[in-house]
Amino acid sequence: MEYTEIMVRYGELSTKGKNRKDFINRLGGNIRKTLKVFPEVEVHPNRDRTHVTLNGANSADVIGRLKKVFGIQNFSPSLKVERTMEDVQRGTLELLKDQLKAGMTFKVNTRRSDHDFEITTDVMNRDLGGFILDNFPGSIVQMKNPDITLRVEIRSNGIFLTSEIIQGAGGLPVGTAGKGMMMLSGGIDSPVAGYLGMKRGVDMEMVHFFSPPYTSEQALAKAKELTGKLAAYAGNVQFIQVPFTEIQETIKEKCPEGYLMTIQRRMMLRLVVALAKQRGGMAVFNGESLGQVASQTMESMAAINDVTNMPIIRPVVSMDKNEIIEIAKEIDTYDLSIMPFEDCCTIFAPPAPKTRPDIEKTRYYEKRIDVEGLLERSLAGVKIENVHAEQKFMNQDEDVFTELL
Numbered sequence: 001m002e003y004t005e006i007m008v009r010y011g012e013l014s015t016k017g018k019n020r021k022d023f024i025n026r027l028g029g030n031i032r033k034t035l036k037v038f039p040e041v042e043v044h045p046n047r048d049r050t051h052v053t054l055n056g057a058n059s060a061d062v063i064g065r066l067k068k069v070f071g072i073q074n075f076s077p078s079l080k081v082e083r084t085m086e087d088v089q090r091g092t093l094e095l096l097k098d099q100l101k102a103g104m105t106f107k108v109n110t111r112r113s114d115h116d117f118e119i120t121t122d123v124m125n126r127d128l129g130g131f132i133l134d135n136f137p138g139s140i141v142q143m144k145n146p147d148i149t150l151r152v153e154i155r156s157n158g159i160f161l162t163s164e165i166i167q168g169a170g171g172l173p174v175g176t177a178g179k180g181m182m183m184l185s186g187g188i189d190s191p192v193a194g195y196l197g198m199k200r201g202v203d204m205e206m207v208h209f210f211s212p213p214y215t216s217e218q219a220l221a222k223a224k225e226l227t228g229k230l231a232a233y234a235g236n237v238q239f240i241q242v243p244f245t246e247i248q249e250t251i252k253e254k255c256p257e258g259y260l261m262t263i264q265r266r267m268m269l270r271l272v273v274a275l276a277k278q279r280g281g282m283a284v285f286n287g288e289s290l291g292q293v294a295s296q297t298m299e300s301m302a303a304i305n306d307v308t309n310m311p312i313i314r315p316v317v318s319m320d321k322n323e324i325i326e327i328a329k330e331i332d333t334y335d336l337s338i339m340p341f342e343d344c345c346t347i348f349a350p351p352a353p354k355t356r357p358d359i360e361k362t363r364y365y366e367k368r369i370d371v372e373g374l375l376e377r378s379l380a381g382v383k384i385e386n387v388h389a390e391q392k393f394m395n396q397d398e399d400v401f402t403e404l405l
C-alpha cells in the first residue's frame, strides 16, 4: 500500500507549556534531517501534529526512519483523496482491502476541520460504515475496541483516510535537553547508555579513546559504526576520536598496578570534560552499571569523579546486564558490540585492579605523571568527524585490516 501522507502525533512534549513551540520546531527539524534522503518529502509541523507529505516517496522506507525519531508518540500513514464521496469510497477500499477480513470488527471515526464541507461527521460515519459492510462481507460494526478504526479527516485541501496507528520511539526530540558527551567504547553498555540519553533529548557527541598500535583500525571502525547506529536516532552525530596511547604507556610505567585503571579513567574523564568545555557540552555520559566490574563500584566512581564537578550521567547504572542486552538488540547495536575487537581499557587492564581505590592514594600516585602535558598532547591529536545514520566503516578494505590485526 502506497500512502500519500504520514500524520505524526506528539508524546510528552504536548505537556510542555510555553516550550511547546521550540519542541515542535526541533522535532520538525529532526524529522527533516532524518528524511533528507527523500528530497521530495515535505515536513509541515504544526501545533497538534506534524504532517509529512510523501510526494511519491516510498512510505515503508519513510515509516522505518520515523520509528527512530524521539518525541513522536505515534503516527498514522494516510491516504489523501479528493473531497467527494466517490473518492472517499475508492480510498477506503484500497486502504482496507488487505486489512479488514471476515469476522473482524471496525468503526468509522470522522473529524471535520473544514466545517464548510457539506457532509456532516455523523452522515459520513453512517454512510461510509454502510459502504464498508456492503463491500467487506462478514465485517462487523463495533463502537468499543474495534479491530480497525477508519479515521476520516476532512480538511480544506482534501480528505485524509487512515486505519493504522504505529507506535513511535517516544522520548523527547534530540537537542531539546542540550549537548552531552558520551564516552563510547566498543562494548555493549555505552551504546545503550547513549541511546537512552538521546531518548531524553540530549544532543550527544561520541567520544572514543583509542590506543594504536595496541588497538586496531577495526576497533576504531567498530566504534564509528556503532555511532552510525545511534545517528539513526538523531540524523547525524559527531564522532570524536581521542588518542590515548601515550597516556596509557606513561601510567603503566610510572604508577602501581592496582591504580592503573583508576588513573586511566581519571585521565579519560579530564579529556572528556575538556572537550565538553570546548564544545558546549553540559554533562558526561558513560555506560557504567553498578557492580559490573572493578571500575564500577561506588568507591571507584568516587575516585574517578574526583577530577571534575561536571555532572556524570550513567543511564544504565541500575540495569542488569540482560536488561541492557535486550535494549542493545532492539536498537541493533548488539551484534556489532560483541565483535571481538580490543578496547584500550581492556588491553591495559591490570590483572587485579583495586575495586575500592583510595582517593588520597590515587591523587598521590597520579603526581608521578605529567597530567597537564599528557592532556595537552592528546587533545592536540583529536579528530572529529560527522557520522550519519547507518554509515558503514568496517571491512571496507579487509586485506589492509587483516594485515594490521
Ligand SMILES: Nc1ncnc2c1ncn2[C@@H]1O[C@H](COP(=O)(O)OP(=O)(O)OP(=O)(O)O)[C@@H](O)[C@H]1O
Residues within 6 Å of the ligand: 182, 183, 184, 185, 186, 187, 188, 189, 190, 191, 207, 208, 209, 210, 285, 286, 287, 288, 289, 292, 293, 295, 343, 344, 345
Ligand atoms: N575506549 C573507550 N572510549 C570511550 N569510553 C570508554 C572506553 N572504554 C570505556 N569507556 C567508558 O567507560 C565505561 C566503562 O567501561 P568498562 O570497560 O569498564 O565497562 P563495560 O561495562 O564493559 O562498558 P561497555 O560495555 O560500554 O564497554 C564505558 O561504558 C564507557 O562509557
